[in-house]
Amino acid sequence: MTGNSLTGTPASPGYFTGKGYVVPKSEIWTFQPPKEPYVLVTETTSPDYFALMYQAGGIVTTTGGAASHAATVARELGKPAVVAVLNATQLLGGKMISVDGTNGIVSYQDFIEPKPETENWGKSLQWKLFKKYVLKDGD
Amino acid sequence: MSDSMKTQLIERGVPENQLALVSKHSKDAQKHLVSKGVTFGQAVGNLAKKVGPLVTPKNLALIKAAFDLAPQPKVNYLEEGLLDSAQAPREASKILSTLISAGQFLSEAGMLGKKPTPTQIEQLFGINVSLSPGDLEELKLLRESIGNDLLFPGVTPSKGKPINFEQVTYSTLLGHPPNSVRLPFGVGGLRYDKEWNYQMSLAPYTQEKIDEDKRVYPGTSTLYLMLQDLDNLGSLPLLSALYQNNPQTFAKLQKFLHSVKSDNTKIKNKANLCALYIPTQKEAEEAISHGIQLQGNGSNGLFVPLYRAYHSPSDVYGKFSHLMHFLKQGNTDMAGVVVDSLPNPGTAYNFNGVFHLPWVQELQYLTDGLIGKIHGKNGIYAVRFGIGNHSGSKEFQVYHLGNNGYAVKGIGYSDPEFTANPSSKFLTKGEFGSFLDALQTQGFLSFMDKGGEI
Numbered sequence: 001m002t003g004n005s006l007t008g009t010p011a012s013p014g015y016f017t018g019k020g021y022v023v024p025k026s027e028i029w030t031f032q033p034p035k036e037p038y039v040l041v042t043e044t045t046s047p048d049y050f051a052l053m054y055q056a057g058g059i060v061t062t063t064g065g066a067a068s069h070a071a072t073v074a075r076e077l078g079k080p081a082v083v084a085v086l087n088a089t090q091l092l093g094g095k096m097i098s099v100d101g102t103n104g105i106v107s108y109q110d111f112i113e114p115k116p117e118t119e120n121w122g123k124s125l126q127w128k129l130f131k132k133y134v135l136k137d138g139d
Numbered sequence: 140m141s142d143s144m145k146t147q148l149i150e151r152g153v154p155e156n157q158l159a160l161v162s163k164h165s166k167d168a169q170k171h172l173v174s175k176g177v178t179f180g181q182a183v184g185n186l187a188k189k190v191g192p193l194v195t196p197k198n199l200a201l202i203k204a205a206f207d208l209a210p211q212p213k214v215n216y217l218e219e220g221l222l223d224s225a226q227a228p229r230e231a232s233k234i235l236s237t238l239i240s241a242g243q244f245l246s247e248a249g250m251l252g253k254k255p256t257p258t259q260i261e262q263l264f265g266i267n268v269s270l271s272p273g274d275l276e277e278l279k280l281l282r283e284s285i286g287n288d289l290l291f292p293g294v295t296p297s298k299g300k301p302i303n304f305e306q307v308t309y310s311t312l313l314g315h316p317p318n319s320v321r322l323p324f325g326v327g328g329l330r331y332d333k334e335w336n337y338q339m340s341l342a343p344y345t346q347e348k349i350d351e352d353k354r355v356y357p358g359t360s361t362l363y364l365m366l367q368d369l370d371n372l373g374s375l376p377l378l379s380a381l382y383q384n385n386p387q388t389f390a391k392l393q394k395f396l397h398s399v400k401s402d403n404t405k406i407k408n409k410a411n412l413c414a415l416y417i418p419t420q421k422e423a424e425e426a427i428s429h430g431i432q433l434q435g436n437g438s439n440g441l442f443v444p445l446y447r448a449y450h451s452p453s454d455v456y457g458k459f460s461h462l463m464h465f466l467k468q469g470n471t472d473m474a475g476v477v478v479d480s481l482p483n484p485g486t487a488y489n490f491n492g493v494f495h496l497p498w499v500q501e502l503q504y505l506t507d508g509l510i511g512k513i514h515g516k517n518g519i520y521a522v523r524f525g526i527g528n529h530s531g532s533k534e535f536q537v538y539h540l541g542n543n544g545y546a547v548k549g550i551g552y553s554d555p556e557f558t559a560n561p562s563s564k565f566l567t568k569g570e571f572g573s574f575l576d577a578l579q580t581q582g583f584l585s586f587m588d589k590g591g592e593i
Contacts, residue, residue, distance in 0.1 A: 029464045033472055047457050051465070051473055054480045 003109030242282030
């Protein structure tokens with residue numbers, strides 16, 4: 001992934017790419033999860049974060065170490081995690097993030113909303129077939 | 140004596156800064172040892188001084204009434220005999236903890252839409268004070284101000300003079316434990332105190348937490364009340380909303396609860412192995428194949444996902460607490476995630492400590508730099524310090540002595556057979572290649588081969 005990168009302490013091995021969601025402690029209970037797996041970005045985690053960590057594809061925290069709550073829970077959940085990533089909560093919200101939990105690297109770039117399927121519909125093979133065989137409209 | 144032991148530990152690779160922490164914490168902990176001679180009145184005074192700043196005058200009046208009405212402490216617990224030095228402080232803490240538990244229960248009942256009466260609370264928690272409806276609110280505030288849980292002081296043999304924490308700790312780490320073995324992986328380490336350790340399924344465990352133990356983790360009361368009212372779950376306000384908005388999740392929850400309720404297994408005379416070093420699934424399965432059981436709430440009675448091994452089954456209770464918080468916010472999507480994350484019901488494992496420091500905020504500093512911390516509402520309160528005697532006491536100490544990875548993290552106490560085991564030595568990273576090696580080195584596997592039961 002091109003773009004910027006941050007480094008931290010590798011806390012749980014693996015690699016995951018997804019959109020970053022910064023969830024402060026005050027927003028745990030109101031957080032509306034996206035449909036796609038995401039990267040949970042927060043200052044630190046506590047047991048209250050469990051459901052979010054369970055659902056997230058990767059975890060990034062600004063504090064903590066290899067034995068911190070975020071690290072131990074991420075390891076047992078098998079989710080890539082990097083901890084002690086300075087400025088993560090300022091920089092990663094809404095970005096497309098790659099979490100390299102093995103090497104402790106977090107890469108990020110602007111998130112580009114994928115075009116809805118209908119917008120690509122006009123160029124798709126399905127559309128061409130639909131036009132040809134259903135609408136009986138030749139190319 | 141301490142200096143020479145420290146030197147030996149440094150030679151074995153223990154970082155000096157960690158030893159300095161151990162020294163500091165041991166000395167600080169020493170100040171909080173309570174002796175056998177403490178009377179109930181003194182214990183009440185000490186406890187009130189510690190928690191007093193945290194509570195309101197009305198709370199204090201309630202606490203005082205409970206203390207005044209308490210029967211004189213008896214010394215006929217299981218710990219009687221050699222292990223009886225902290226009965227009075229223990230009794231005082233139990234009384235306070237009972238009030239806190241009742242407050243926690245009331246809060247969770249309120250979230251569920253239930254309103255227990257003062258009489259119900261008095262009966263359920265065995266509170267001698269005649270409670271008014273206003274007192275129930277005070278109990279909730281008491282819980283909020285102190286936290287969910289109050290750690291009871293444990294008991295330890297006195298033999299006339301106080302034990303020196305620091306020397307005992309160094310001695311233990313050097314492989315000459317007065318009463319323990321050290322583990323490379325355990326907060327609780329090996330608990331061999333079969334009398335106090337037992338395994339049971341979640342429903343009776345929950346019942347016991349409420350009825351007897353008076354230490355209620357967040358969510359315990361929620362699970363307890365749901366199990367009590369299983370046939371009317373849908374009538375509870377928040378669950379009714381879940382039923383309407385997310386019926387699939389409601390059905391999963393109901394299935395989980397029915398499964399929990401139908402299992403009343405209780406196995407006594409077992410000791411448990413708790414872990415801070417978190418083995419991989421493969422390692423855990425290998426260990427289990429040797430008959431070793433790992434603390435937790437096993438999905439099939441065998442393997443335990445150890446991310447929740449610290450205070451399991453508090454992990455399950457915690458999920459019920461989370462569930463209610465999400466539902467309170469109308470967040471049924473995340474409520475569904477919580478229910479999905481519930482483990483298959485299985486055996487709940489209990490472990491007890493013998494000696495605990497009073498659990499109050501002012502002792503929070505004792506845990507600085509250490510792991511194995513105990514968290515409360517207002518942060519980290521205390522690390523558990525364990526002490527026992529030569530004839531097989533049972534407790535643990537929690538220190539982080541390693542540089543990184545899984546160096547020595549915990550100290551477990553065991554019976555004389557382990558204590559006498561010459562293979563019990565301080566292990567540092569690199570001295571063993573795997574979890575199983577560590578178990579072998581510590582003598583667990585050979586113990587199991589001899590028909591021992593961990």
